[in-house]
Amino acid sequence: xxxxxxxxxxxxxxxxxxxxxxxxxxxxxxxxxxxxxxxxxxxxxxxxxxxxxxxxxxxxxxxxxxxxxxxxxxxxxxxxxxxxxxxxxxxxxxxxxxxxxxxxxxxxxxxxxxxxxxxxxxxxxxxxxxxxxxxxxxxxxxxxxxx
Amino acid sequence: xxxxxxxxxxxxxxxxxxxxxxxxxxxxxxxxxxxxxxxxxxxxxxxxxxxxxxxxxxxxxxxxxxxxxxxxxxxxxxxxxxxxxxxxxxxxxxxxxxxxxxxxxxxxxxxxxxxxxxxxxxxxxxxxxxxxxxxxxxxxxxxxxxxxxxxxxxxxxxxxxxxxxxxxxxxxxxxxxxxxxxxxxxxxxxxxxxxxxxxxxxxxxxxxxxxxxxxxxxxxxxxxxxxxxxxxxxxxxxxxxxxxxxxxxxxxxxxxxxxxxxxxxxxxxxxxxxxxxxxxxxxxxxxxxxxxxxxxxxxxxxxxxxxxxxxxxxxxxxxxxxxxxxxxxxxxxxxxxxxxxxxxxxxxxxxxxxxxxxxxxxxxxxxxxxxxxxxxxxxxxxxxxxxxxxxxxxxxxxxxxx
Ligand SMILES: [Cu+2]
Numbered sequence: 263x264x265x266x267x268x269x270x271x272x273x274x275x276x277x278x279x280x281x282x283x284x285x286x287x288x289x290x291x292x293x294x295x296x297x298x299x300x301x302x303x304x305x306x307x308x309x310x311x312x313x314x315x316x317x318x319x320x321x322x323x324x325x326x327x328x329x330x331x332x333x334x335x336x337x338x339x340x341x342x343x344x345x346x347x348x349x350x351x352x353x354x355x356x357x358x359x360x361x362x363x364x365x366x367x368x369x370x371x372x373x374x375x376x377x378x379x380x381x382x383x384x385x386x387x388x389x390x391x392x393x394x395x396x397x398x399x400x401x402x403x404x405x406x407x408x409x
Numbered sequence: 410x411x412x413x414x415x416x417x418x419x420x421x422x423x424x425x426x427x428x429x430x431x432x433x434x435x436x437x438x439x440x441x442x443x444x445x446x447x448x449x450x451x452x453x454x455x456x457x458x459x460x461x462x463x464x465x466x467x468x469x470x471x472x473x474x475x476x477x478x479x480x481x482x483x484x485x486x487x488x489x490x491x492x493x494x495x496x497x498x499x500x501x502x503x504x505x506x507x508x509x510x511x512x513x514x515x516x517x518x519x520x521x522x523x524x525x526x527x528x529x530x531x532x533x534x535x536x537x538x539x540x541x542x543x544x545x546x547x548x549x550x551x552x553x554x555x556x557x558x559x560x561x562x563x564x565x566x567x568x569x570x571x572x573x574x575x576x577x578x579x580x581x582x583x584x585x586x587x588x589x590x591x592x593x594x595x596x597x598x599x600x601x602x603x604x605x606x607x608x609x610x611x612x613x614x615x616x617x618x619x620x621x622x623x624x625x626x627x628x629x630x631x632x633x634x635x636x637x638x639x640x641x642x643x644x645x646x647x648x649x650x651x652x653x654x655x656x657x658x659x660x661x662x663x664x665x666x667x668x669x670x671x672x673x674x675x676x677x678x679x680x681x682x683x684x685x686x687x688x689x690x691x692x693x694x695x696x697x698x699x700x701x702x703x704x705x706x707x708x709x710x711x712x713x714x715x716x717x718x719x720x721x722x723x724x725x726x727x728x729x730x731x732x733x734x735x736x737x738x739x740x741x742x743x744x745x746x747x748x749x750x751x752x753x754x755x756x757x758x759x760x761x762x763x764x765x766x767x768x769x770x771x772x773x774x775x776x777x778x779x780x781x782x783x784x785x786x787x788x789x790x791x792x793x794x795x796x797x798x799x800x801x802x803x804x805x806x807x808x809x810x811x
Pocket of ligand 1: 353356358384386674
């Protein structure tokens with residue numbers, strides 16, 4: 263009988279060790295996965311709009327002038343029309359701005375604005391800041407792009 | 410559990426690989442990807458230049474080649490494009506600053522792959538190859554000519570060839586022998602006395618000279634190097650043989666280039682350039698006129714009547730997005746200069762926009778030390794590379810010339 267208990271205790275001890283190791287692995291995992299928020303759709307800073315930002319042709323190509331689509335909806339989901347949009351940005355880890363001056367060039371309806379003149383000239387973490395002014399008010403949003 | 414138990418296994422494998430590999434290249438997947446992205450076989454085919462409808466016309470390229478080597482294309486008949494862009498020297502002149510009719514303040518740039526540039530000159534003060542070609546023709550320190558004289562010269566020497574490509578030459582009988590909006594006071598006066606339609610006629614001939622020279626320059630291509638052969642073998646998993654095999658020093662240099670030394674940040678892609686402008690703290694040269702690089706070039710390219718948005722462009726305005734979306738101000742363009750390609754660089758000292766450094770060793774030492782810029786802010790940070798590491802980088806750079 264005593265020997266059985268010994269086995270059970272040893273089993274419990276091993277299980278505890280296993281749980282401890284799994285916990286350690288689990289706790290260290292988020293570190294390796296951390297980095298800028300790469301979501302392509304998010305609420306603007308003050309929650310006035312929901313902004314989505316996608317490359318117009320689907321793929322991001324380093325070194326090419328590309329157009330992206332910024333889609334703006336109100337929190338209720340209605341398209342935001344007639345927004346004035348400013349674009350700035352850069353590479354936070356390199357302390358430099360954008361190599362081009364992208365602009366909102368066209369309104370394509372349904373809250374979709376073409377942001378043309380975007381060029382990512384090097385790999386790494388890029389940030390694009392949008393200032394948005396529309397009937398509902400002014401707000402801003404930041405998108406991260408990692409190449 | 411599997412993660413943890415695999416660590417000692419990996420270590421053992423790595424040790425075995427080090428022991429058994431006898432200096433064979435060991436690259437991580439990320440390194441392999443970076444190396445592949447630099448190889449010449451990833452270079453896309455040359456895009457058409459819609460702003461120059463003659464860009465791929467053989468007759469235009471042939472006339473352009475004649476003009477490129479013709480010393481008649483200068484004020485005193487002594488300087489051609491090829492005076493500084495020497496055909497047997499990678500189309501550059503080995504001098505710290507180019508010497509035409511006078512002594513300039515900038516290093517001559519080589520021409521291989523030049524048609525792929527979005528911007529021309531060290532500061533990007535022109536936005537097309539044909540607009541670039543026009544600039545030295547009238548620069549008093551380079552070819553020192555004037556556009557009226559060039560129009561007359563073309564009519565006299567190459568009239569028939571010109572007309573077969575570009576159509577009829579305009580009537581130049583009342584155009585002054587020498588006139589230009591940029592020339593001497595007398596030339597400027599003569600230019601402003603010309604009727605607008607006549608100025609247009611001369612400008613059109615002048616633009617076509619640039620378009621012919623550009624058509625020729627488009628054919629000057631990049632050559633495969635030892636690095637490319639090494640990269641292709643690495644990519645296919647073949648063992649690099651013969652001169653494609655890298656020495657341990659070259660491998661270390663390559664690893665530093667794409668790793669710790671951060672060179673690949675700007676010197677990226679198969680041309681080893683991001684086509685951008687950066688302040689890297691390169692010191693000015695004593696005795697040369699003040700030079701602030703990109704910050705002064707943006708107004709020049711904006712004002713150039715031969716820029717993409719001007720009336721001498723062929724095709725539509727959609728080709729002009731680089732100019733349209735160019736950065737016009739801000740601290741980052743102060744003393745910013747174009748990232749040059751590193752292909753062939755080892756065999757064409759001196760280096761930088763005014764030939765500041767005589768050797769690659771000096772260049773690498775500069776980036777390792779990263780001194781502050783005299784004006785504006787340098788983007789590079791000290792690397793403190795050891796002597797061995799600096800030598801390895803130089804050894805790697807040489808593989809881009811062999
Ligand atoms: Cu950067």
